[in-house]
Amino acid sequence: MPDRIPLLIDTDPGVDDAWALLMAFASPAHRLLGLTVTAGNVGLDHTVRNALKLCEVAGVELPVFPGCPVPLVHPAGDAAYVHGRDGFGDTGYLPPARPAEAEHAALAMIRLSRAHPGLLLVCLGPLTNLALALRLDPGLPARIGRLVVMGGAVTGQGNTSVSAEFNIGFDPEAAHVVFEAFESFDLVDWEAVLRHGLPHDEVERWFAEGGPKAAFYAAISRRTREWSEDRRGQLWHCADGLAMLAALEPEAVTGWARRPVAVETGGRLARGATIVDWGNRSGRPARARILEGVDPARFHHWLRLALA
Numbered sequence: 001m002p003d004r005i006p007l008l009i010d011t012d013p014g015v016d017d018a019w020a021l022l023m024a025f026a027s028p029a030h031r032l033l034g035l036t037v038t039a040g041n042v043g044l045d046h047t048v049r050n051a052l053k054l055c056e057v058a059g060v061e062l063p064v065f066p067g068c069p070v071p072l073v074h075p076a077g078d079a080a081y082v083h084g085r086d087g088f089g090d091t092g093y094l095p096p097a098r099p100a101e102a103e104h105a106a107l108a109m110i111r112l113s114r115a116h117p118g119l120l121l122v123c124l125g126p127l128t129n130l131a132l133a134l135r136l137d138p139g140l141p142a143r144i145g146r147l148v149v150m151g152g153a154v155t156g157q158g159n160t161s162v163s164a165e166f167n168i169g170f171d172p173e174a175a176h177v178v179f180e181a182f183e184s185f186d187l188v189d190w191e192a193v194l195r196h197g198l199p200h201d202e203v204e205r206w207f208a209e210g211g212p213k214a215a216f217y218a219a220i221s222r223r224t225r226e227w228s229e230d231r232r233g234q235l236w237h238c239a240d241g242l243a244m245l246a247a248l249e250p251e252a253v254t255g256w257a258r259r260p261v262a263v264e265t266g267g268r269l270a271r272g273a274t275i276v277d278w279g280n281r282s283g284r285p286a287r288a289r290i291l292e293g294v295d296p297a298r299f300h301h302w303l304r305l306a307l308a
């Protein structure tokens with residue numbers, strides 16, 4: 001069997017993060033190095049506890065590294081209205097038995113990139129931890145084989161404001177630092193997520209087919225699915241799951257568009273927007289490889305594999 005790909009995931013679990021993490025746990029081709037955790041969907045205390053709990057439910061022993069509790073510069077609101085106050089549907093689950101690591105997420109990123117040069121880094125939440133790591137070690141990008149980011153809204157159709165997607169909007173300064181530091185990165189944006197919705201009734205059938213992981217996930221996602229059905233109708237959207245598919249199985253991606261992308265960090269109307277130079281007018285480097293689509297069958301396969 002070929003060597004497994006070393007994989008590090010930065011995450012703010014969060015209900016869709018959880019499905020993406022279960023996908024990664026199920027991948028035979030990847031060797032998970034750990035989870036670095038940031039605030040975002042909910043506060044850091046909850047996101048760390050949720051990461052530990054998910055590992056426990058999935059039966060995986062992974063180091064969980066707490067990261068930044070707040071954005072780099074300006075405060076930002078969470079997404080508890082989507083994910084529940086605790087980020088996992090407020091089910092009142094028994095606290096995880098295992099504690100988090102003492103090492104900060106940013107330092108863990110640097111150390112693990114030195115121990116595993118060429119690793120795959122997947123960022124499912126705000127980019128605060130990675131930005132901090134880059135400020136501590138500007139040589140970090142050279143040791144990252146591939147960076148996949150869930151974030152942005154490439155034609156300005158945001159979900160946390162008119163034009164900003166949540167992960168970028170939570171910490172625009174961090175996103176700017178990251179987007180300027182990597183010569184190339186893969187971007188899975190909110191609008192691509194909207195093009196790959198999941199019928200609620202099909203998702204419920206998948207839960208019914210699964211085992212204990214599926215039952216846990218059905219419980220923690222119930223509130224989010226009900227909220228989504230009320231707000232967005234018959235399709236549910238797993239943003240982080242789409243990004244994780246692109247990371248774990250790039251062959252499932254049906255198209256990419258490489259363009260310059262900048263992050264609006266000021267502005268009255270569009271702070272957090274990802275400004276894509278679709279016409280290549282700026283002459284700036286086209287660092288972002290923007291996902292255009294995936295094979296839905298492969299997406300559904302991984303989502304179900306994650307619950308098996």
Ligand code: RIB
Binds near residue numbers: 016041
């Ligand atoms: O905009 C979707 C993103 O924001 C996902 O990563 C979700 O978990 C939230 O953090």
